[in-house]
Amino acid sequence: MAPRSSDMKQITLLLLLALSACAAPAPPAAPPAPPVPPASPAPVLSGDWRDWPLAPGTWQYLPGTPISTARFGDAQSAQFIVRCDAAARRVTILRAGTATELAITTSTRTARFPAGHIEEQGSAMSGVILNAADAFLDEMVFSRGRIAVQSPGLPSLAIPAWAEPGRAIEDCRK
Secondary structure (H helix, E strand, O other), X not given: OOOOHHHHHHHXXXXXXXXXHHOOOOOOXXXXXXXXXXXXXXXXXXXXXXXXXXXXXXXXXXXOOOEEEEEEEOXXXXXXXXXXXXXXXXXXXXXXXXXXXXXXXOOOOEEEEEOEEEEEOOEEEEEEEEEOOOXXXXXXXXXXXXXXXXXXXXXXXXXXXXXXXXXHHHHHHO
């Protein structure tokens, strides 16, 4: 009796399955590359500004006639500047970046100032000009431990309240 065609198909299928079981297994696929972590954004500072970490950097006082300056930041760039123009009896307060407003918080109050854009040694800064007799300058100088600087679209800063800005402001009051 001759095998039927359906039996032949089954036998062929069984032979193919048996042969495939004898073949070497395919090498495992390489594991997927780990995802690249996204760049970490600037930390969002919330809660009480007096608990924020201080911005990295240090103050430096640069005496001069008629311009003296107190700069906060690192050796390459300043994050915050207090500049005295003694001849005009004006104090310019600058922060790194461009914004339309500077909000400066001291231990006694927050003052908001419309900010203009100024180039400072090739860096874009936002600034406000105050009369050297403005009482808010004293509040900055005598703030307990730190001041906070906030501007729309820029990272908030907590800056130590050291003597250098007071020295620059006092240069304008002589």
